[in-house]
Amino acid sequence: MTNAAADLVYLDYAATTPVDPRVLETMLRLQGVQGDFGNPSAMHRAGWRSHAHVELAAERLGALLGTSADRLVWTSGATESNNLAIIGAARHRRHRGRHLVTMLTEHKAVTDVFRALQREGFEVSWLRPGPNGVLDLGTLQAAMRADTQLVSIMHVNNETGVWQDIAKIGECCHARGALLHVDAAQSVGKLPLALAELSVDLMSMTAHKLYGPKGIGALYVAKRPDLHLEPLLFGGGQQQRLRPGTLPVPLIAGFGHAAAIAADCMLSDLAQLRTLRDRLWAGISDLPGIRLNGDLAMSYPGLLNVSVADVEGESLLLALEPLCVATGSACNAQNQEPSYVLRALGLSDAAAQGAIRFSIGRPTTRDEIDFAIRQYRHAVQVLRTMSPDVAA
Amino acid sequence: MSRDPYSERVRALFSSPLHAGSMSTPYRVLVDDQGIRIELSATLDGDVIQRLRFRAWGCPHVVAAAEWICTQLEGESAARLQDFAITELMQSLAVPVEKSGRILVVEDAVRALGAAIKESSTIAGQAEQD
Numbered sequence: 001m002t003n004a005a006a007d008l009v010y011l012d013y014a015a016t017t018p019v020d021p022r023v024l025e026t027m028l029r030l031q032g033v034q035g036d037f038g039n040p041s042a043m044h045r046a047g048w049r050s051h052a053h054v055e056l057a058a059e060r061l062g063a064l065l066g067t068s069a070d071r072l073v074w075t076s077g078a079t080e081s082n083n084l085a086i087i088g089a090a091r092h093r094r095h096r097g098r099h100l101v102t103m104l105t106e107h108k109a110v111t112d113v114f115r116a117l118q119r120e121g122f123e124v125s126w127l128r129p130g131p132n133g134v135l136d137l138g139t140l141q142a143a144m145r146a147d148t149q150l151v152s153i154m155h156v157n158n159e160t161g162v163w164q165d166i167a168k169i170g171e172c173c174h175a176r177g178a179l180l181h182v183d184a185a186q187s188v189g190k191l192p193l194a195l196a197e198l199s200v201d202l203m204s205m206t207a208h209k210l211y212g213p214k215g216i217g218a219l220y221v222a223k224r225p226d227l228h229l230e231p232l233l234f235g236g237g238q239q240q241r242l243r244p245g246t247l248p249v250p251l252i253a254g255f256g257h258a259a260a261i262a263a264d265c266m267l268s269d270l271a272q273l274r275t276l277r278d279r280l281w282a283g284i285s286d287l288p289g290i291r292l293n294g295d296l297a298m299s300y301p302g303l304l305n306v307s308v309a310d311v312e313g314e315s316l317l318l319a320l321e322p323l324c325v326a327t328g329s330a331c332n333a334q335n336q337e338p339s340y341v342l343r344a345l346g347l348s349d350a351a352a353q354g355a356i357r358f359s360i361g362r363p364t365t366r367d368e369i370d371f372a373i374r375q376y377r378h379a380v381q382v383l384r385t386m387s388p389d390v391a392a
Numbered sequence: 393m394s395r396d397p398y399s400e401r402v403r404a405l406f407s408s409p410l411h412a413g414s415m416s417t418p419y420r421v422l423v424d425d426q427g428i429r430i431e432l433s434a435t436l437d438g439d440v441i442q443r444l445r446f447r448a449w450g451c452p453h454v455v456a457a458a459e460w461i462c463t464q465l466e467g468e469s470a471a472r473l474q475d476f477a478i479t480e481l482m483q484s485l486a487v488p489v490e491k492s493g494r495i496l497v498v499e500d501a502v503r504a505l506g507a508a509i510k511e512s513s514t515i516a517g518q519a520e521q522d
Binding site: 310312314315318319349385386387388389 | 398
């Protein structure tokens with residue numbers, strides 16, 4: 001797989017990835033009249049053929065996660081999985097208690113769900129990680145109460161790449177009788193996971209972060225007698241009525257194939273990403289005033305978040321073209337709202353504003369990293385020269 | 393943002409800010425508002441703006457606006473600075489309406505420079521009379 005757009009240098013793989021050509025081929029084979037296009041719920045040969053693709057995909061994804069295929073619910077993506085897991089579990093357990101716990105640095109697809117539950121009368125404790133982005137277990141333990149029903153902690157942070165110790169967090173939750181939901185959108189297919197060995201009850205994931213198609217995700221639901229979810233959608237009996245709707249077989253098959261490829265490539269991917277990430281950091285870390293946001297020792301190696309003083313984020317982003325990277329600002333034309341994740345780590349508004357997230361992927365080459373180093377150094381120098389604070 | 397928010401003109405001005413810099417001159421102002429910082433400095437030949445330079449901490453529209461202003465106002469009478477308005481600039485650069493608040497900060501800086509020049513001239517005039 002090579003980088004497709006010749007006029008761009010894409011280093012935004014945490015936002016989305018291109019579909020692996022092998023995955024694309026699998027999906028295309030299922031689309032047309034010659035393919036297995038039948039409704040997988042139908043009681044005829046075309047339906048059964050289609051259903052076989054869904055089963056294979058679940059087996060492949062289950063194998064990647066270290067769990068059985070029947071624990072997976074197909075959704076439209078991680079956002080829907082987060083909604084179903086958090087709202088579904090909270091509402092089902094509301095008669096037991098209304099206290100929930102999550103982190104300030106979660107993705108909006110989690111924080112906004114908790115805010116919606118607050119409006120329903122749930123009480124939410126928002127935990128702040130340390131300056132390196134890592135959650136201290138003592139902070140979690142102190143927040144837990146007798147009526148805590150659900151804890152939601154992401155595995156790998158989408159802005160900093162910092163990963164949380166979900167094994168220990170899960171043990172802590174279960175010791176207090178609470179469920180643990182993990183948003184693993186940034187880690188599934190990228191870091192080894194063995195769900196059968198973890199005290200994780202619910203895990204959200206999506207295909208498009210691991211070279212699969214957009215529009216398909218999954219929710220892992222552990223087999224526990226006290227774990228039930230209230231559905232968010234109604235209208236059919238598919239997926240045990242938990243998530244009704246006709247299954248998008250080509251997307252599911254694509255997700256399954258991407259999961260199988262990820263399982264094969266994971267260790268070599270990790271080694272390559274670490275080499276490239278370290279090269280990138282080595283190439284820019286001597287810039288005056290540069291700051292690494294996160295913790296290299298506890299980070300997914302495909303991601304590097306840095307900020308420099310005296311540089312405005314949106315201008316930096318444009319000056320970096322044709323690099324495609326993410327900025328630490330919301331890039332909202334009406335206000336320059338800095339990243340709430342970086343603010344929670346203690347960065348000033350100005351530092352968060354100038355933050356850039358480089359995210360490296362399977363197709364990234366050493367030449368692209370070297371280009372990124374040159375481009376970043378040049379852009380920072382030019383914008384600093386232009387800043388009234390520096391050149392005065 | 394789901395589409396390219398920058399016009400070709402903004403891109404050109406942002407990538408080649410020929411007037412970026414600062415001069416040691418009595419005609420220098422710094423405006424800091426709404427998270428935007430703009431410094432303008434000018435040299436005069438009589439009443440005419442000889443050279444105009446800017447330094448900016450802001451989004452690409454702010455940088456492009458500052459460059460556009462310097463290009464437009466060099467060689468003009470300093471009196472134009474005080475009643476400068478951003479209407480033509482907004483149209484010329486196709487600045488999104490949501491960003492007009494930021495561009496107004498640039499307008500404030502231009503007017504502040506005009507006021508500083510006028511005040512300086514008035515003081516100089518008074519000194520001559522005295």
